[in-house]
Amino acid sequence: MRELNECKAEIFRRSENRINRRKKNISRALAFCVPLFLAVTAWSVTLLPTVMYDGINCPCDTDSGNESGLKEGEDGFRPGAAVSADMTDGSEPVSVIDEVSGTKPSESYTSSASDYIKEESSSPERPEIPQPYESSDKPDNTEPPTEDDPLNNFSFSLNWGGSGMNYYNSKTGMLVKKTDSATDPINSTNCRLTFEQTLKIYKLISALEVDSYPDSYNPYGDDPAEFPNYPQSEPIILILSVSCDDTDKTVTADNIFENCESADIKGQAFLGVCKAIEEILTGTEAWNALP
Amino acid sequence: MDNGAGSYRRFLDGDESAFDEIMNELFSSLVFFIDRYVHDVCAAEDIAIDVFSDLVVHKHRYNFKVTLKTYLFMLGRSRALDYIRHRKIIGFEELSEAQKQPCDEETLEEIVLADERKRAVNAAIAKLPGDMRTVIHLVYFEELTYDEAAKVMKKNRKQVDNLLYRAKKELRIILGEDGELLL
Numbered sequence: 130m131r132e133l134n135e136c137k138a139e140i141f142r143r144s145e146n147r148i149n150r151r152k153k154n155i156s157r158a159l160a161f162c163v164p165l166f167l168a169v170t171a172w173s174v175t176l177l178p179t180v181m182y183d184g185i186n187c188p189c190d191t192d193s194g195n196e197s198g199l200k201e202g203e204d205g206f207r208p209g210a211a212v213s214a215d216m217t218d219g220s221e222p223v224s225v226i227d228e229v230s231g232t233k234p235s236e237s238y239t240s241s242a243s244d245y246i247k248e249e250s251s252s253p254e255r256p257e258i259p260q261p262y263e264s265s266d267k268p269d270n271t272e273p274p275t276e277d278d279p280l281n282n283f284s285f286s287l288n289w290g291g292s293g294m295n296y297y298n299s300k301t302g303m304l305v306k307k308t309d310s311a312t313d314p315i316n317s318t319n320c321r322l323t324f325e326q327t328l329k330i331y332k333l334i335s336a337l338e339v340d341s342y343p344d345s346y347n348p349y350g351d352d353p354a355e356f357p358n359y360p361q362s363e364p365i366i367l368i369l370s371v372s373c374d375d376t377d378k379t380v381t382a383d384n385i386f387e388n389c390e391s392a393d394i395k396g397q398a399f400l401g402v403c404k405a406i407e408e409i410l411t412g413t414e415a416w417n418a419l420p
Numbered sequence: 421m422d423n424g425a426g427s428y429r430r431f432l433d434g435d436e437s438a439f440d441e442i443m444n445e446l447f448s449s450l451v452f453f454i455d456r457y458v459h460d461v462c463a464a465e466d467i468a469i470d471v472f473s474d475l476v477v478h479k480h481r482y483n484f485k486v487t488l489k490t491y492l493f494m495l496g497r498s499r500a501l502d503y504i505r506h507r508k509i510i511g512f513e514e515l516s517e518a519q520k521q522p523c524d525e526e527t528l529e530e531i532v533l534a535d536e537r538k539r540a541v542n543a544a545i546a547k548l549p550g551d552m553r554t555v556i557h558l559v560y561f562e563e564l565t566y567d568e569a570a571k572v573m574k575k576n577r578k579q580v581d582n583l584l585y586r587a588k589k590e591l592r593i594i595l596g597e598d599g600e601l602l603l
Binding site: 131144 | 439440443444447448465468470472476477
């Protein structure tokens with residue numbers, strides 16, 4: 130048996146050891162828990178919003194986020210930038226025109242417009258186009274236009290066709306189908322495009338930079354005879370008039386042939402935009418209701 | 421007499437000499453009590469040292485609702501049972517300690533049981549079953565109340581009462597005619 134003093138010394142020695150061991154355990158636990166907590170916090174702060182954002186703005190959902198599917202901060206109105214961001218699956222990039230019109234690139238002269246846009250995007254000397262919107266105040270497609278909306282001051286008209294002339298004027302809403310004259314009220318109806326349709330057309334025309342075209346424009350060049358695939362079919366006429374703010378511009382293109390592509394990039398763009406607008410118009414209920 | 425609670429309060433206030441008072445008052449009793457379980461004075465002493473170091477390490481675990489003696493005996497019993505459980509698994513005994521044990525036990529008995537009457541009863545208690553041995557020890561040797569003994573043994577007062585009754589009955593048989601006088 131130990132003396133009482135020895136026992137007391139042993140008690141305090143063991144107590145000290147236990148206190149030290151406990152402190153060491155606490156500091157060890159803290160050394161593990163604090164970095165873990167910080168790592169989890171940092172992870173949740175940095176990664177979680179990104180994950181949630183990706184979840185909300187799913188790339189396959191074309192209705193969410195940016196209407197044209199463009200990346201954040203990119204200019205949605207430049208022809209070069211008008212390429213969809215939906216390229217992560219390795220598929221071919223889809224141009225705004227293709228998205229808007231819903232046509233395949235191989236169809237008619239729309240393919241020319243797509244090619245034009247692709248070439249333009251890679252071209253170092255891409256012309257700067259005046260921006261109708263700042264990037265921060267792009268129009269929200271889900272809301273109707275307000276009083277300050279540039280769409281309020283935007284109108285257009287398009288004539289297209291051969292012997293019979295189709296016509297649409299967004300200002301009056303008059304839609305005419307295959308008549309001899311635009312003033313002939315036969316086979317005409319009143320058609321108001323939806324906000325989304327108007328916005329799509331506005332984007333297309335903004336990307337086209339209409340002011341740079343002459344009033345009378347031949348997308349096949351000055352000498353049609355030299356054009357390699359010059360077809361011998363019935364020609365059609367395209368007359369595109371755009372009115373935005375105080376600026377009016379009308380571009381008339383005669384002797385246009387179906388399935389005939391322009392060699393010129395600007396010509397491809399012009400034909401593509403006209404084709405896209407035409408498809409929007411011919412897709413409306415009012416058009417289908419006409420005989 | 422507060423069975424060391426006042427001394428412990430003074431120790432918590434920083435009076436180191438108060439711990440000596442607690443040691444003098446309770447350490448040997450605790451070792452003797454634990455020895456009833458473990459039947460090994462050295463192990464009992466070791467366990468008692470651990471119990472007292474608990475008082476130093478976890479200073480605010482004791483809440484003064486029971487006497488310090490009761491609290492220490494509760495800890496001692498708990499640790500003694502742990503030790504027995506552990507010893508069953510390990511199952512070893514050093515020869516030198518086994519030889520030393522009777523001598524140490526006699527010394528401890530001399531320290532704790534100065535009273536001749538208690539010594540005689542203590543010899544008879546060794547023949548009792550576990551719980552009866554403990555309750556007799558707590559009530560007659562440590563002079564704890566029935567409630568305190570019940571707390572130490574984790575039983576209720578009625579169980580302690582019954583155990584004590586049966587333990588005394590057994591002791592009478594063991595001690596014979598002398599037992600009547602001693603009890």
